Amino acid sequence: MEIKSKLWIEVNGEPVFGRGRRFLLHAIDTYGSINQAAKEINISYRKAWSYIKAMEERLGIKLVKRQAGGRNGGGAVLTEDAREFLKKYEQMEEGIRETVDEKFKKIFY
Template identity: 50%
Template sequence: MNVKCKIWFEKNGGVAFAEGRRMLLEAVDRLGSLNAAAKELGMSYRAAWGKIKATEKALGIKLLEVTTGGKGGGGATLTPDARELIRKFEKYTNRMNLLMEREFKNIFDKKKS
């Protein structure tokens, strides 16, 4: 048996941002396209777009700067808000994962507790 923990940001009670969406944004940043990011993660464009929209609506911020048409058909890049969101999420989850492991050992490895 082991312990798991899912961390997410929320606003007004709905899940707004978690690991899956962090990965999606990271891929968009790297590839310059939501479509390409979706493909890389093995999901449809529709699904990826839906997740982005859901987060934008929940948090009330804009995540992607997009262009349609033109060279290469268009593309998407991250807004500064999106970058900040990613950075804080990473920092928080990294720290919590470390603490989780430590506490787990504390409580489950001791002979008496």
């Protein structure tokens, strides 16, 4: 038996950001490619792409600058806005899970 917690941000009742999307943006930042990033975090490119599309639409912010074609086939990089958002979210998340786990152990064991 284990405790799980989830944290996400909504806009107009629609989810726009959570742990999965955080991993995705992070991986894009690392690998410079949506495709590569998706593989790395074990989701399909299709899904990654849908995530990004939805995030950008709902947030009204451009998060990923993409280029199809060109040297190495193209790629993707995070915008400054994305980096800022990511940073805030990570701060947000930090400590929450630990708090939850602690509480769980204290009560259920």
